[in-house]
Amino acid sequence: MHVHPLITDSAALANLCARLADAPFVCVDTEFMRENTFWPELCLIQIADTEEAAAIDPMALGLDMQPLLDLLVNNEDVLKVFHAGGQDLEIIYNLTGKTPYPLFDTQVAAMALGQGEQIGYSNLVDSWLGIQIDKGARFTDWSRRPLDVRQVDYAIGDVTHLSNIFPRMLERLKKTGRGAWLDQEMERLGDPANYANDPDLAWKRVRISGRRPDVLGRLKAIARWRELEARSKDLPRGRIVKDETVADLAGHPPKKQADLVKVRGLSATWGTNDIGKRLLAAIESAEPMSMEEMPPREDRKPGLGKEGALVxxxxxxxxxxxxxxxxxxxxxxxxxxELEALAAGQRDNLAMLTGWRFDQFGHEALDLVEGRLGFAVVEGKLKMTRIDVNT
Incomplete structure (x- = not known):
């Protein structure tokens, strides 16, 4: 495989993307920093097919990224392969308003091949290629320039290894007939709604006790305000107001701006400054949360009950x-x-009762809740046994 030097100019990137546009698949990875910003700071993009690999410097002055973005989100003839690609997809969505399509995630695919729910990249490479990755560059500050050759080589290795693993993984999925099992998971991963960061949903990030509509309404208003403040200043949410302070303000709202000086986690200046004024306005504008938006109780799912919980x-x-x-x-x-919904009596709109999931598991789950299946210990191993409901 030909590995290019770090790409920093527009002509080299355009030529690379023109060649990769004819590839059946490309493997993609990103390096980014987000400790000090709201938006992830994209520092490096690595891409490879079976013939060539490159790292691209998006921080290079004057670099036109459009050919690469077109390849990732507008070229549907090329499959985009990631490993645990959620954060990579978030970055691409932030840049384009779209997610790559079609896409394949090797961490998701590993679930169908008996490698667990969240196999790490190092373990994936070791299990498929027998290569132990040098993790020395993992904690690189990717925003610092210049990057040395070792850092760039380390980053490119993420996609060169993946370009060797993906065809093998695909072949095993074909042999086992499990490729179609992954369609729904890949669609879920690629859904743009996952990465939209709707300010009106930001309250769901904050843990809070209690379920009073007025408190949750204030939580929604304050979290929305914080989201917009963090975006406008490009600062992490916690740099504006920490989660515990957001919850405290929702539960014990100040009556006037001067009272903000008494809130733990806010400085004394919030009693008179503009950001404190905007926070108080958000609190005062809050309305009780509607019943339709109220979250379900964590300790008891609707309609489940004690017996249903046992089921x-x-x-x-x-x-x-x-x-x-x-x-x-x-x-x-x-x-x-889904299991709790089935135990509560639901039968519609459950993925496990359709398609391959029904064949592999759903029909037995249905038999269990309807009394046609039970547990037995056979030679020390727990197995399922059929029950004759007519006896």
């Missing part, structure tokens, strides 16, 4: 057994909220 626990045990038997990650077969 849900049995379904979780069945899920573990079935996942072990066919060597897949349990989450690929069903999610916890």
């Amino acid at each position: 849900a626990d049995l379904l979780k045990l069945l899920l573990k057994i079935r996942a072990r038997d066919i060597d897949v990650a349990p989450r690929l077969l069903a999610r916890g909220e």
Whole structure:
């Protein structure tokens, strides 16, 4: 494989992208910093097919990134391959308003091949290629320039290894007939809504006790205000106001701006400055949260009840057994909220009761809740046994 020097000029990038546009797939990775900013600061993009690989410096003066962005989000003939690509997709969405399509995530695919729910990149490379990655450059400050050759080589290795692993992984998925199992997971990962950062939903990031509509309404208003402040200043949310202070303000709102000086986590200047004025205005404008928006109780799902909770626990045990038997990650077969919904009597709109999930797990889950299946210990191993409901 030909590995290019660090790409810093527009002509070299355009030529690279023109060649990669004819590839069946490209592997993509990014290096970024986000400790001091709201928006992730893109510092490096690595890309490879089976013939060539390169690292691209998006911080290079005058570099036209458009050919690369077009390849990633507008060229649907090239499959984009990531490993645990959620943060990479967020960065691409921030730059373009789109997510790459079509896409393939090797961490997701590993779930169908018995490698757990969140296999790390180093373990993936070791298991497929027998290569132990030097982790010495993991904690590089990727925003500092110049980058040395060792740093660039380390970064490019992330996509060169992936370009060797992906075809092997694809071949095994074809042999096992499990490729189609991943379609829904890949669609979920690529859904642009995951990366939109809607200010009206920012309150869901904050942990708070209690379920009073007035408190949650203030939480929503304050979190929305913080989101917009952080965006406008390009600062992390916690640099504006920490989560615990947001929750405290929602539960114990100040009556006037001068009272902000008494709030733990805010400086005395908030009692008179403009940001304190904007915060108080957000609090005063808050309305109680509507019943439709209220979050479900964590300790008791609607309609589940005590007996239903026990049934849900049995379904979780069945899920573990079935996942072990066919060597897949349990989450690929069903999610916890689906099991609780089934235990509560729901039958519609459950992924595990359709398609391949029904064949591999859903029909047994349905049999269990409807009394046609039970547990048995056979030679020290927990297995399922059919129950004759007519006896």
